[in-house]
Amino acid sequence: MNSPMIYALLGITLFSVGLYGLIVREHLLRKILALNIMGSGIFLMLVALGKRSAGELPDPVPHAMVITGIVVAVSATALALTLMLKLVEASGSAVLHDAPKDRS
Amino acid sequence: MIDFFSMLFLLAGALFFLAGTVGLLRFPDLYTRLHALTKADNVGLGLMITGLALQAESLSVAGKLVLIWGLVLLAGASVAYLIARGALLRGVLPWKR
Amino acid sequence: MEALDFALGLFDILLVFLVLSLAWLVMSSEDLFRAIVLFVAFGLLMALVWVRLEAPDIALAEAAIGAGLTGALMMAALDRLSSVKPIQKVAASAQRKQLSLSSKVLPLIALVLIVLGLGYALLSLPEIADGLTPNVKENMAQSGVKNPVTAVLLNFRGYDTLLEMVVLLLALLSVWSLGGERKLSPRSTNPILGSLCRVLVPVLILVSCYLLWVGADAPGGAFQAGSVLGAAGVLLLLSGWHVEQKYLLWPLRFILILGSGVFIIMAAVLLLIQGGLLTYPVAQAGWMILLLESAATLSIGATLAALFLGGVPKSRVDQ
Amino acid sequence: MQMLYISLALFLLANLAVGMWRVLRGPGVADRMLAAQLFGTTAVAILLLLAEAAKSNALRDVALVFALLAAVTAVAFVKRAWSMPEARDID
Numbered sequence: 001m002n003s004p005m006i007y008a009l010l011g012i013t014l015f016s017v018g019l020y021g022l023i024v025r026e027h028l029l030r031k032i033l034a035l036n037i038m039g040s041g042i043f044l045m046l047v048a049l050g051k052r053s054a055g056e057l058p059d060p061v062p063h064a065m066v067i068t069g070i071v072v073a074v075s076a077t078a079l080a081l082t083l084m085l086k087l088v089e090a091s092g093s094a095v096l097h098d099a100p101k102d103r104s
Numbered sequence: 105m106i107d108f109f110s111m112l113f114l115l116a117g118a119l120f121f122l123a124g125t126v127g128l129l130r131f132p133d134l135y136t137r138l139h140a141l142t143k144a145d146n147v148g149l150g151l152m153i154t155g156l157a158l159q160a161e162s163l164s165v166a167g168k169l170v171l172i173w174g175l176v177l178l179a180g181a182s183v184a185y186l187i188a189r190g191a192l193l194r195g196v197l198p199w200k201r
Numbered sequence: 202m203e204a205l206d207f208a209l210g211l212f213d214i215l216l217v218f219l220v221l222s223l224a225w226l227v228m229s230s231e232d233l234f235r236a237i238v239l240f241v242a243f244g245l246l247m248a249l250v251w252v253r254l255e256a257p258d259i260a261l262a263e264a265a266i267g268a269g270l271t272g273a274l275m276m277a278a279l280d281r282l283s284s285v286k287p288i289q290k291v292a293a294s295a296q297r298k299q300l301s302l303s304s305k306v307l308p309l310i311a312l313v314l315i316v317l318g319l320g321y322a323l324l325s326l327p328e329i330a331d332g333l334t335p336n337v338k339e340n341m342a343q344s345g346v347k348n349p350v351t352a353v354l355l356n357f358r359g360y361d362t363l364l365e366m367v368v369l370l371l372a373l374l375s376v377w378s379l380g381g382e383r384k385l386s387p388r389s390t391n392p393i394l395g396s397l398c399r400v401l402v403p404v405l406i407l408v409s410c411y412l413l414w415v416g417a418d419a420p421g422g423a424f425q426a427g428s429v430l431g432a433a434g435v436l437l438l439l440s441g442w443h444v445e446q447k448y449l450l451w452p453l454r455f456i457l458i459l460g461s462g463v464f465i466i467m468a469a470v471l472l473l474i475q476g477g478l479l480t481y482p483v484a485q486a487g488w489m490i491l492l493l494e495s496a497a498t499l500s501i502g503a504t505l506a507a508l509f510l511g512g513v514p515k516s517r518v519d520q
Numbered sequence: 521m522q523m524l525y526i527s528l529a530l531f532l533l534a535n536l537a538v539g540m541w542r543v544l545r546g547p548g549v550a551d552r553m554l555a556a557q558l559f560g561t562t563a564v565a566i567l568l569l570l571a572e573a574a575k576s577n578a579l580r581d582v583a584l585v586f587a588l589l590a591a592v593t594a595v596a597f598v599k600r601a602w603s604m605p606e607a608r609d610i611d
Contacts, residue, residue: 182397
């Protein structure tokens with residue numbers, strides 16, 4: 001096993017750890033952190049698989065995608081954090097609750 | 105000859121990094137840890153950068169290395185001050201024997 | 202050579218182990234602040250991972266964003282979380298129930314299965330696959346730049362980057378419409394913080410210009426330069442930098458739309474002249490890309506700093 | 521020399537792994553932040569060693585950005601996240 005493969009495996013494991021956190025953890029800030037970790041895992045896998053090319057240089061297309069992806073991810077995080085603060089303002093808690101049963 | 109000196113500097117730098125980490129783990133309170141970390145690590149980085157600058161292929165590369173060290177020193181010193189002052193203002197008491 | 206490969210292999214394994222355990226600790230930390238600090242450390246190590254994958258372009262972006270901006274964003278959010286005053290208080294703590302053991306274990310089992318499945322798929326991929334490398338190499342001569350990543354970003358897939366700029370703008374618009382007005386924080390009286398900013402901000406701006414310029418033939422470019430510029434903006438906001446209200450209205454909005462605007466105008470003009478979206482004439486490609494990148498850098502920097510503020514900026518000095 | 525650079529980089533990474541203990545342990549928020557600062561300085565050193573091993577100028581740029589940005593997180597911490605008293609539980 002060569003080193004790009006190790007990093008690709010790291011990518012999928014990070015994705016799963018993030019997904020687990022997203023499902024299990026309640027606090028929204030932690031869900032946002034989890035989404036970021038999932039994103040990092042996906043970026044990692046893209047780039048690691050792009051490194052399989054036979055030539056000298058790794059494939060530049062995934063690199064370009066990931067660079068824009070990182071910048072978009074940070075702006076999405078900022079939006080998510082604002083939404084979370086808005087929710088706390090409205091409901092007083094940073095946890096998503098099921099809708100009350102009697103009101104459906 | 106140059107190789108020997110840069111090796112010397114690099115190893116000495118690594119030693120300082122080790123000392124910094126030991127200080128971070130072993131010292132009893134925030135202020136002493138702050139002191140261990142900022143001093144030892146910045147000297148360690150300085151020694152390493154000296155060792156690497158001796159190997160640099162051109163003057164501009166050596167200049168960039170020194171610039172990096174200067175920036176780390178500036179940031180490290182300011183941040184150490186800000187954290188120590190913040191801790192004092194928030195009532196973290198310095199450790200006494 | 203053998204020993205060198207062995208040492209690099211050890212480095213890789215230790216790095217993978219560290220990144221993985223950091224990710225796990227971020228998720229399992231009970232203390233929110235601890236989770237955020239660990240996440241910042243995670244970002245730092247991700248930059249090292251990009252270096253090991255021979256992706257210095259990404260390492261630059263990650264160093265500016267993962268290690269700097271994201272941490273600052275999270276910390277500001279944590280601060281607001283503890284100071285926000287809820288309009289109406291739902292009986293949250295009463296409603297909160299402990300997760301049962303099965304609802305923790307079942308996802309874990311499902312995720313182990315997902316890892317195994319994805320891992321199997323990964324390992325059954327062909328060892329060598331060129332992807333789009335040959336296509337990029339073939340067309341490099343016509344791209345007007347020497348850095349393949351910049352060529353992909355601004356030339357071959359320029360329309361992607363155009364839309365990315367619009368996405369950034371949309372994120373900011375949503376934050377502005379949700380976050381309400383936000384006053385700039387008062388000027389810090391701390392002399393050390395002041396002098397740190399006075400030295401660091403000009404250097405940040407200089408490095409940003411350097412990254413923008415060098416992006417044509419070495420790792421660097423608009424996104425990295427913009428992130429560094431955004432960090433300069435965050436530092437200024439933190440130290441209580443004052444701007445008059447009149448500059449926060451139209452001049453700020455002009456800078457924010459500059460990137461997308463120049464991109465769209467350029468695309469439309471080229472569509473009319475060349476008959477294709479963002480198909481540059483070969484001789485002019487170099488300076489056109491530089492123009493686009495400069496505008497994009499300014500917009501990205503301003504957008505990231507504005508996102509950090511989390512609302513429509515309002516000067517403290519009211520007219 | 522190559523071998524020395526790589527082994528020193530490995531040594532520093534191990535150093536960083538040990539420092540993680542302080543982030544986990546705390547006890548105060550500032551202690552955690554401090555350890556993260558150590559991560560930044562060490563990462564700069566690792567990057568410079570790898571840059572010299574690969575004779576790559578781009579990696580030195582990465583180290584430069586690291587050196588510049590380490591301060592931003594720390595200032596954000598001091599000015600924003602540190603408004604709560606030391607002992608308070610934040611979750």
